Every structure is written in C-alpha cells, then in structure tokens.
Amino acid sequence: MKREQIFEFFHRLAEANPAPETELEYGNVYQLLVAVTLSAQATDVGVNKATRRLFEIVKTPADMIALGEEGLKEHIKTIGLFNSKAKNVIALSEILVREHGGEVPADRDALTALPGVGRKTANVVLNCAFGAETFAVDTHIFRVCNRTGLAKGKTPLAVEKGLEKKVPKPFRVGAHHWLILHGRYICKARKPDCERCPVIDLCGYKDKILPQGDSPATPQKSRARKEKTA
Structure with a gap:
C-alpha cells in the first residue's frame, strides 16, 4: 500500500470513528x-x-x-x-x-x-x-495489516515495526484502535464483510468480495461514475 493510500485508509476510518477507544472497561x-x-x-x-x-x-x-x-x-x-x-x-x-x-x-x-x-x-x-504513539499488534491487527497490504510481516513485531514506519502523524495515536475495530467487526477472520468495508478499494486482499458492478482496481470511482450519469 502506497503512502497516499495509507493516509486515505486511516482518514476514512477516522471519519467513521473520530475518537476510537479500547472496548475494555476500566476506571484508572x-x-x-x-x-x-x-x-x-x-x-x-x-x-x-x-x-x-x-x-x-x-x-x-x-x-x-x-x-x-x-x-x-x-x-x-x-x-x-x-x-x-x-x-x-x-x-x-x-x-x-x-x-x-x-x-x-x-x-x-x-x-x-x-x-x-x-x-x-x-x-x-x-x-x-x-497517549503514546504505540501499536499493539493483536490477532486482528496482524490479520488486517497482512490481508490489506498495509504493513505485511511474518510476526507481530514485524507488523508493529511496519506500522511505526508507515502510519502518518495525524493517525498514530488512534491507529491501533481503528485497526482492531476494523478487524473485529468488518475484516473478520473467516469471512470479511467486504460490502461494509469503507476502504475496500484500497485493500490488496486478492479474495475480497467487491460490490456488484465495481472493478477490482477502482470500485469507489466506478460508483462515482454511475451516480454522476444517473
């Protein structure tokens, strides 16, 4: 995934969830x-x-x-x-x-x-x-990063190092939350919910399921063209 694509990837996740948090409950x-x-x-x-x-x-x-x-x-x-x-x-x-x-x-x-x-x-x-800019690579993040091509690695540490190099500044604190939530609810292990994925056109997963009528390369652009000519 190229630098511009990575920025757009996190930009879309941030638009959908501007203030991501852990789902664990705690008081201090x-x-x-x-x-x-x-x-x-x-x-x-x-x-x-x-x-x-x-x-x-x-x-x-x-x-x-x-x-x-x-x-x-x-x-x-x-x-x-x-x-x-x-x-x-x-x-x-x-x-x-x-x-x-x-x-x-x-x-x-x-x-x-x-x-x-x-x-x-x-x-x-x-x-x-x-508030540290750290990337806690669990099974969800490991899967999402390798599946999408965001930060490929054979070990969690390799994926973490890849994220440290690639995640742009505006998204570094929230990145691991967005990736965990994306993996937990959309980019699931057994059957990713590609039809609900906001970054499907940026994803490099070869087996992703595109919305009907979209091309593998530019599904977002395809939809835009259809709307414009409607």
Missing part, C-alpha cells in the same frame, strides 16, 4: 493494566463481565494484594488461563507497590518487566493511558 491506569493482562487469549466482553464487580473493590495494587490470589480467582474464573493470570496479577501488583510506589510506570521496559506483561500489553497501556 492500574485497572487498565489488569484488564489488558487478563485479556490475553480472551475476549474483551468476557473480561469486562469478570472485572465489573472486581473493579468495584479493587482500585489499586494494594487493594489487589489485600484481595489475594484465591480471592482474585473467584472473580476471574470465567476467563481462560485464570490460574496463571491471577498469579501474575498478584505478582505485578506487589512489584508496583514495592518498586513504583503503587503507580503504573509510563515506560515500556518497566512494564514488560512485570509478570504477565508482554510487549502488546505494554503498548496498549502506553497508548490508552499515556
């Missing part, structure tokens, strides 16, 4: 960190269902430590891998209290040093909580 930076940590191999819907009651009583790392590992498990037992996740959340909470004064650090290296926190989780926290 610490709760965001916990929610993102719990969301690994789980849906945002499932995490939100488990954390609503949890976050009523746990607002700080000290609260989480007081709840304890067994208490946390009771709240998150509907989430996949809840045993290991509970252990990691308690451990990272202890480190935050002991080494960071109970605050979540705005630093990727410090975040990834926490148990259960990988690069993707750190990037989400940095972006959502601190």
Whole structure:
C-alpha cells in the first residue's frame, strides 16, 4: 500500500470513528493494566463481565494484594488461563507497590518487566493511558495489516515495526484502535464483510468480495461514475 493510500485508509476510518477507544472497561491506569493482562487469549466482553464487580473493590495494587490470589480467582474464573493470570496479577501488583510506589510506570521496559506483561500489553497501556504513539499488534491487527497490504510481516513485531514506519502523524495515536475495530467487526477472520468495508478499494486482499458492478482496481470511482450519469 502506497503512502497516499495509507493516509486515505486511516482518514476514512477516522471519519467513521473520530475518537476510537479500547472496548475494555476500566476506571484508572492500574485497572487498565489488569484488564489488558487478563485479556490475553480472551475476549474483551468476557473480561469486562469478570472485572465489573472486581473493579468495584479493587482500585489499586494494594487493594489487589489485600484481595489475594484465591480471592482474585473467584472473580476471574470465567476467563481462560485464570490460574496463571491471577498469579501474575498478584505478582505485578506487589512489584508496583514495592518498586513504583503503587503507580503504573509510563515506560515500556518497566512494564514488560512485570509478570504477565508482554510487549502488546505494554503498548496498549502506553497508548490508552499515556497517549503514546504505540501499536499493539493483536490477532486482528496482524490479520488486517497482512490481508490489506498495509504493513505485511511474518510476526507481530514485524507488523508493529511496519506500522511505526508507515502510519502518518495525524493517525498514530488512534491507529491501533481503528485497526482492531476494523478487524473485529468488518475484516473478520473467516469471512470479511467486504460490502461494509469503507476502504475496500484500497485493500490488496486478492479474495475480497467487491460490490456488484465495481472493478477490482477502482470500485469507489466506478460508483462515482454511475451516480454522476444517473
């Protein structure tokens, strides 16, 4: 995808959703960190269902430590891998209290040093909580970037590096939200909903389903011509 196409790609997604946000529910930076940590191999819907009651009583790392590992498990037992996740959340909470004064650090290296926190989780926290220009490449973003030709890569890190180079300045903070939402609701894994796609003419996916009467190269222009002559 060329530079002009990339700008237009994000411009259209931004027009449709000017203020994109994560679908995880949280009340502060610490709760965001916990929610993102719990969301690994789980849906945002499932995490939100488990954390609503949890976050009523746990607002700080000290609260989480007081709840304890067994208490946390009771709240998150509907989430996949809840045993290991509970252990990691308690451990990272202890480190935050002991080494960071109970605050979540705005630093990727410090975040990834926490148990259960990988690069993707750190990037989400940095972006959502601190407004950093980071790209958290999950399965949706990995698929969308490779399928459309936006930023191809064989690994999430390769795709992330591609986005860092290619995403233009006006869209860098919101980019990973737009891509996640696009992959979650339109550019789906099994059957992309091409007929609803606002960037279909920019997409390089060879198996995309074009609206009837559009050409593979310029569907938007084809529609424009039809409207003009109608």
